[in-house]
Amino acid sequence: MISADDFKQAFRLHPSGVALITADPGDPVAFTASSVSAVSADPPLLMFSVSALSSSALSLRLADTVVVHLLAADNLDLAILGAHRGADRFADTTRWRRLPTGEPVFNDVHTWLRARILHRIDAGGSTVFVGTAIESASGSGEPDDGLVYRNRTWHRLAPDSVVRVPELAGSQSA
């Protein structure tokens, strides 16, 4: 087993997309997660993990459903709100509403998915969640540029960050 410092150093430079996850198992919770990814499209399954150190961890373990907001660069304020220890995420009631099913949804997010938790796996005090997407919403048109977190810094994926792919030997154009 490697040290926590070596492990953090290794992952510090690994980029990630950014999501805001909300739930309401009694009291509403919202936190920023860099661990959301798709597991399978058919059935539609996603996963994320929550650190034991997160103030939302205990509440989240009680939730049957969550809303996963996939954040774009223009949602940076929401990413910061959900990552800011001690911030009252729900103080500004003009920024969010409740779904008929009770979960909080923040405004101005292009894409969100509501998921039913299928597995909760204990992993060193943290928890890995796997959920089935049971509802999704997307705004019209293309969303804003992508938002990425790496090395304690936020990045915007704009057209000028695109890398041209070299021609692969043996690959064919369509």
Add this chain to the structure above:
Amino acid sequence: MISADDFKQAFRLHPSGVALITADPGDPVAFTASSVSAVSADPPLLMFSVSALSSSALSLRLADTVVVHLLAADNLDLAILGAHRGADRFADTTRWRRLPTGEPVFNDVHTWLRARILHRIDAGGSTVFVGTAIESASGSGEPDDGLVYRNRTWHRLAPDSVVRVPELAGSQSA
């Protein structure tokens, strides 16, 4: 449950870091994964998922250990190699070596971690893996710019993609 198309559409625009995962449970396998993330630093746990559609899926379920290469922008060729269906990832023997423990490691990758698989969770035919990092290696100096995949496009995280963070009300400078 939402449709596979709606689910894919939602996640298409969610950015991710890129890793090359290798193992050798008899025959060596290597595949590109966009689902790697840290779960916990103490103990040092990471997770990733493998689609049931991946040619590496069956072999990987037999592996006790894997090597997770965290790829930077200059490793784009490795990312493409591990994602290219039907490519022989090990044909060029100058590009990789074996660890004393048997797993293949590709050259010119700044950071890799060797992990022992702790949990394999079936999820709709795909598999979620949670592993404990038992060894890591990092090149000297800072690695190259980050590599990100989004919307079937590769991005380089360069200094000009950094987003300035607006001052948070109530936050204090250190």
